[in-house]
Amino acid sequence: MEYEVVIGLEIHAELDTRSKIYCGCTTEFGGEPNTHCCPICTGMPGVLPVLNKTVVEYAVRAGLAANCAISSFSKQDRKNYFYPDLPKAYQTSQYDLPLCKNGYLEIEVDGSVKKIGITRIHIEEDAGKLIHDESGKVSYVDYNRCGVPLIEIVTEPDMRSSAEVKAFFEKLKSILEYTSVSDCKMQEGSLRADVNLSVRPKGQKEFGTRTEIKNLNSVRAIVRAVDGEARRQISVLERNGVIVQETRRWDDEKGESYSMRDKEEAHDYRYFPEPDLTPVVVDEAWLDKIRSSIPELPDERRKRFIAEYGIPAYDAAFITGSKPLADFFEAAAKESKNAKAISNWIMGDVMKKLNDTGLEPLDMPIKPESLSRLVSLIDENVISGKIAKQVFEIMWDTGEDPADIVEKEGLKVVTDTEEIRSIVIQVISANPKSVEDYKSGKTKAIGFLVGQIMRETKGKADPQAVNRLLKEELDKL
Amino acid sequence: MAITKEDIERLADLARLNLTPEEIEKLTGDMETIINYSMNKLNELNTDDVLPMEHVLPISNVFREDICEKSFDREEILKNAPEKAEGCFLVPKVVE
Numbered sequence: 001m002e003y004e005v006v007i008g009l010e011i012h013a014e015l016d017t018r019s020k021i022y023c024g025c026t027t028e029f030g031g032e033p034n035t036h037c038c039p040i041c042t043g044m045p046g047v048l049p050v051l052n053k054t055v056v057e058y059a060v061r062a063g064l065a066a067n068c069a070i071s072s073f074s075k076q077d078r079k080n081y082f083y084p085d086l087p088k089a090y091q092t093s094q095y096d097l098p099l100c101k102n103g104y105l106e107i108e109v110d111g112s113v114k115k116i117g118i119t120r121i122h123i124e125e126d127a128g129k130l131i132h133d134e135s136g137k138v139s140y141v142d143y144n145r146c147g148v149p150l151i152e153i154v155t156e157p158d159m160r161s162s163a164e165v166k167a168f169f170e171k172l173k174s175i176l177e178y179t180s181v182s183d184c185k186m187q188e189g190s191l192r193a194d195v196n197l198s199v200r201p202k203g204q205k206e207f208g209t210r211t212e213i214k215n216l217n218s219v220r221a222i223v224r225a226v227d228g229e230a231r232r233q234i235s236v237l238e239r240n241g242v243i244v245q246e247t248r249r250w251d252d253e254k255g256e257s258y259s260m261r262d263k264e265e266a267h268d269y270r271y272f273p274e275p276d277l278t279p280v281v282v283d284e285a286w287l288d289k290i291r292s293s294i295p296e297l298p299d300e301r302r303k304r305f306i307a308e309y310g311i312p313a314y315d316a317a318f319i320t321g322s323k324p325l326a327d328f329f330e331a332a333a334k335e336s337k338n339a340k341a342i343s344n345w346i347m348g349d350v351m352k353k354l355n356d357t358g359l360e361p362l363d364m365p366i367k368p369e370s371l372s373r374l375v376s377l378i379d380e381n382v383i384s385g386k387i388a389k390q391v392f393e394i395m396w397d398t399g400e401d402p403a404d405i406v407e408k409e410g411l412k413v414v415t416d417t418e419e420i421r422s423i424v425i426q427v428i429s430a431n432p433k434s435v436e437d438y439k440s441g442k443t444k445a446i447g448f449l450v451g452q453i454m455r456e457t458k459g460k461a462d463p464q465a466v467n468r469l470l471k472e473e474l475d476k477l
Numbered sequence: 478m479a480i481t482k483e484d485i486e487r488l489a490d491l492a493r494l495n496l497t498p499e500e501i502e503k504l505t506g507d508m509e510t511i512i513n514y515s516m517n518k519l520n521e522l523n524t525d526d527v528l529p530m531e532h533v534l535p536i537s538n539v540f541r542e543d544i545c546e547k548s549f550d551r552e553e554i555l556k557n558a559p560e561k562a563e564g565c566f567l568v569p570k571v572v573e
């Protein structure tokens with residue numbers, strides 16, 4: 001039987017504010033355990049939390065960028081549950097009156113555009129971090145992350161494949177980056193997704209029973225979890241089994257999900273309005289002010305890059321998908337006469353380096369001006385394309401200016417024809433067999449000779465000059 | 478509205494309360510009386526023209542600016558920990 005996979009996402013994004021949602025503790029990542037804490041964020045009795053205004057503005061910004069309706073009146077609620085990462089025994093969240101609702105994002109998969117509905121975006125606080133002691137009987141709790149502001153973005157069950165999920169997630173990520181709402185550093189947990197997935201026989205109207213896979217923190221894990229869980233559910237149905245509605249955890253190493261065996265008592269969060277925090281009213285004036293703070297978004301920027309820098313649509317889509325990458329491109333292309341070359345470097349060598357080193361585009365060790373100077377050095381025939389790769393490696397490692405590297409390492413193209421000619425003659429006399437081949441019509445032999453000459457000059461000879469001089473000298477024979 | 482022993486047990490469990498069978502017995506009756514009394518009282522009221530109350534506070538938009546302040550010293554924070562080690566609160570092992 002043919003099945004259809006139905007997927008919805010719940011995405012948590014940490015907001016890029018300086019201080020926490022209800023207190024002045026820093027949101028900075030990676031401090032010593034429990035050094036970013038105060039009585040408010042560790043849930044001491046008798047404290048009075050006060051909402052960080054920027055949290056509301058960032059959440060509204062995200063909502064506007066995701067085409068949501070912004071609630072003029074919303075409130076915060078307590079979601080009650082006991083877990084040691086949550087010292088208050090409730091999470092302050094939003095229940096029935098979220099800040100943003102009824103939005104959508106457009107994604108493009110295989111050339112066709114599709115709208116993915118966004119049910120709601122609400123504000124809430126992050127929980128602390130538990131470190132489980134492998135051997136012993138204890139867990140260590142660090143409350144630094146407790147009270148870091150989050151938005152939760154809930155989608156409609158509108159996605160039908162892992163490709164659509166990936167496209168949506170990346171689109172959302174780029175919008176959050178563009179609006180500076182979140183730094184979206186997935187390896188630091190700034191952005192994480194829960195996947196709700198069910199399958200149904202193709203053509204069936206009713207949804208199947210869904211499972212939820214929690215806390216996926218890389219695009220790769222999301223895609224693999226979607227594919228893995230869809231396969232699992234289909235195989236259960238094929239064997240006439242029954243899908244159990246449950247929460248599952250994805251083991252990315254094993255490539256399979258397993259049941260979290262929730263306690264029998266289903267969660268009963270007993271939400272009620274948070275009495276310590278006032279309702280939030282967003283009037284037109286405030287909304288306009290927030291709206292005017294939204295910068296150019298990825299779709300507009302993509303179109304502008306094509307028009308302004310003349311780069312191909314594919315390049316523009318790739319580069320504008322990541323704000324830091326797009327900023328890097330634009331800064332480099334502005335200084336350059338060859339935007340296409342800049343985009344080629346970014347999509348090729350730069351991306352490869354980022355992937356190999358696991359760095360985010362935000363942490364790029366080279367400056368955009370350096371890349372545009374590198375491109376100029378090639379275009380002005382100061383260095384060859386091959387040497388440029390070598391220069392790029394050094395730039396990446398040291399952050400030095402490419403021109404300085406070329407000077408210091410003596411990597412300039414050799415254009416002195418007499419110098420090249422003498423090497424050409426030397427190579428010709430050292431390789432009589434190849435010369436003979438060439439003379440007898442095996443034109444391939446010339447490639448070998450060029451290679452030898454380039455080797456002699458350590459790749460620095462101007463290839464055009466080499467070709468011309470080699471032909472000249474061979475014709476003399 | 479009838480309140481059962483199971484209702485009380487479930488509520489106690491959610492609130493992490495350990496109740497004796499006698500307490501459960503007593504609370505079941507008490508709860509039923511309270512709920513029914515309040516419901517009867519509320520039903521006496523005409524609420525046709527009353528808007529639902531979303532929140533108890535008649536004020537809105539009390540905010541703080543996004544400014545960092547000094548956090549507490551860790552030793553101060555950990556004073557409230559029943560047990561501590563390596564700068565962390567220690568709790569009985571929880572496995573998800």
Ligand SMILES: [Zn+2]
Pocket residue numbers: 020023024025036037038039040041042147
């Ligand atoms: Zn705090």
